[in-house]
Amino acid sequence: MKIPDTFTAGTTFRLRAGTGTILLLRGSCSADLRAGDDGFIVASASETAQWAPGSVAFSLRKMAQNGDVVEVLNGFMTILPDIASLPAGADTRSQNRRTYDAICAVIENRASRDQESYKIGNRELKRMPVSDLLKLRAQYASFVAQENGRGGLIEHRVRF
Known part of the structure; x- marks a missing residue:
């Protein structure tokens, strides 16, 4: 399983992580995304459209049956703007x-x-x-x- 380096707001976020996992995002946006019974962490396009562009730290955590919480993966991801929400003439240069x-x-x-x-x-x-x-x-x-x-x-x- 790999968290992408970049993700575009306004699109569906889907990650196969396994049951009992949670993905925490903190930075330009904040989200707590829990895996469903199918083991996928999903955030709809309408949810991610609210994510502000910028850098976010992430922590993927697994909940063990004994109640322990184990961090499986951590790092940083860049949220890219949803171009559908940008006005005409927006400067999209880096x-x-x-x-x-x-x-x-x-x-x-x-x-x-x-x-x-x-x-x-x-x-x-x-x-x-x-x-x-x-x-x-x-x-x-x-x-x-x-x-x-x-x-x-x-x-x-x-x-x-």
């Missing part, structure tokens, strides 16, 4: 993708500027060197590629 896109925008904007710093009176502005931005972009490109299940780097929109 945090890594939003950061990558922002770095690319800074690089693109920087292409038309020739100074990294300037001073007016007692005020001074220093910009991150383009070489540092390129390194940061490559790092976030790698994160995004991993999220997308690809091992290679994503293609860059701006090149120097």
Whole structure:
């Protein structure tokens, strides 16, 4: 038996766990799910639609006949949003993708500027060197590629 790493809210959750088991979820949502007589833990799509997206800790526990409670499995799972409940125009990019896109925008904007710093009176502005931005972009490109299940780097929109 394996608890999934991710689960999409608004869909049916079904796990074969055996009779006498309970799955506890705590974090972005909270649920106590007990196995039925058939040994399946089930949460309907209407139940999971109420689960807030984010990280949850889980504990799968087995109730022994002598009254003992044994933790069989524990860990973390990510609840993904139910896209049916998202409004039109919702930004569904991951945090890594939003950061990558922002770095690319800074690089693109920087292409038309020739100074990294300037001073007016007692005020001074220093910009991150383009070489540092390129390194940061490559790092976030790698994160995004991993999220997308690809091992290679994503293609860059701006090149120097």
